[in-house]
Amino acid sequence: MDAGQLLASTIDGLIIGLVYGVAAMGLTLIFGVMNVINLAHGAIIMLGMFGVYLLFQTVGLNPYLAIILVAVAGLVVGLIMYVVAVHRVINAPPLSSLLSTFAVNMMIIGLATTAFSTTPRNVNYSLGTLEAGPVVITNSRFAASAAVILVTAGLYLFLYRTRPGKQIRAVANNRQAAELMGIPSTRVLAFSFGLGTMLAAVAGGLIATLFSFTVLSGSTYEVKSFVIVVLGGLGNPLGALIGGIILGIMEGIIPVFISVTWVTVIEFLLFVLILVVRPQGLLGARH
């Protein structure tokens, strides 16, 4: 066993885990506020990827600046999606919102496949690499981690320090009580949904700077987000970030010991195990 290789895999996994964490934060935020599992999550992640790709490819915009635009677009898409597909089923049994968001997923994937086909793409933008002994890390990974930390800090400041953020937490806690306090719950729900899709789009944009992707890549990250959300506790954004780190490190380390194809088996068995043994997640669910 090579200690250097292990260290390199751990650091690599940690950084990728941070990016996973952002995607999962979006999913968990929406669930925490309105008890909806957004099955279009992967499609939004994919839109984030293609947003950055297209802005870089056609306008030549710096991918990291492009992510800011993509974030705004992600927010708008989420607001529209809430009004069109989610609001009517928000109080219906879970199957309804699962299917309505899945319907949106089908629409987006269908249109995107028509527009872009399923050929792999990548954002060809390099920031160079950093070498320290056995550890070689591309600077784009550092940039991604910095972006994740910024986004997380921003989200927490927003949720805990601003009025709209506090309104979101109030609605998540008890929608009826929040309404009685004069909080416009529909507006808050729509905005929370937008915030969730914004995080998904940002995560997609960041993934695009690290890996190649296709129109169908979103679903891989969506499923990972499910695992992470359960690890961290449904509805707990900070838990999602930590869950992401755990998953990322696992993905980094496990292949050092056994065949990489076993990673998924372990991931999902752990996922089911946690659901059964500790459904509130490792850090506890929060509403």
Next chain:
Amino acid sequence: MGRRLWHPGLYLALAVVLALGLAPGVTGGQGLRESMFTILMSVGLASSLNILVGYTGYVSFGHIVFFGLGGYVGFYTMTQLGWPLPLAALVGGVAAGILAFILGRILLRLRGAYFALATLGILEAMRAFVTNFSPFGGSIGLSLNFSAYRAYGGANEALWLTYWILVGLVVLTVVVSYLVRKSKFGLGLMAIREDEHAAEIMGVRASRAKTWALVLSAVIPGVIGVLFFFKNGSIEPSDAFRLNQSIELLVMVMLGGQGTVLGPVLGAFGYQRLRGYLLTSALFSDIQLTIAGVLLLLIVLFIPAGAVGWLRRRIPRLKTVLE
């Protein structure tokens, strides 16, 4: 029992299944048989899923895991042990039932979104596991030697045999679905769907009832899996455990009307016909997924009870006819 069986709620659904199932027998066309195979398979899978989703109120993303596992176990016995199709199909069903029993004991204490997510995890874990499991051929899967069809009098005869077994199986599924709906057991399931705590207070042994509902809904998909992959000639993890196929089943149940006998039958038929039409039409083939998405959204938003539920509500007299 005899009097209860003679009810329009049952024979309407059976009439639809038989009309679909016997059509290729009349024309003798292989193309028609192929498309009816797809439709009937969906009817069987959706009706089974309905026992869990529609009657019991538990949403599963992973129902196709029973189809896949049954298919694999049956396929293994046919290719590696040389067992005949009917026996393999039986074994596939039993394997799916056993898996369902174990999963039911473990997972059914979870409610709502937690259960739905857990079933998704099981499906993904199973696919990943089978991809690594060398007796099942790993990521390449298993394939049937063409000569295996000879035991049934040639490929064509083998495929017809498979088809007729499927028709019989789907008829059985519909009868089971009806009997469950009309039985005390089914009443217990529906009580669980409406309010699990209240059901338990009323004396429904919820955890046992839920587990048997899951087993009941798993066995037939297991058998169908064997039939499908026997017809297909090969099996691989990405075909056997497709998340999208699982979700399509939910769409069918919803489309026709969850919790009804006729609903999943009509839902599966309607969905597959629509999909076939969109895929083959020159205008829509590129964006068939998008159109299907728009339709699904409209149904979920505006006709959440599905076609049969909607009819029952709009025309009260139909309540005695449609089940």
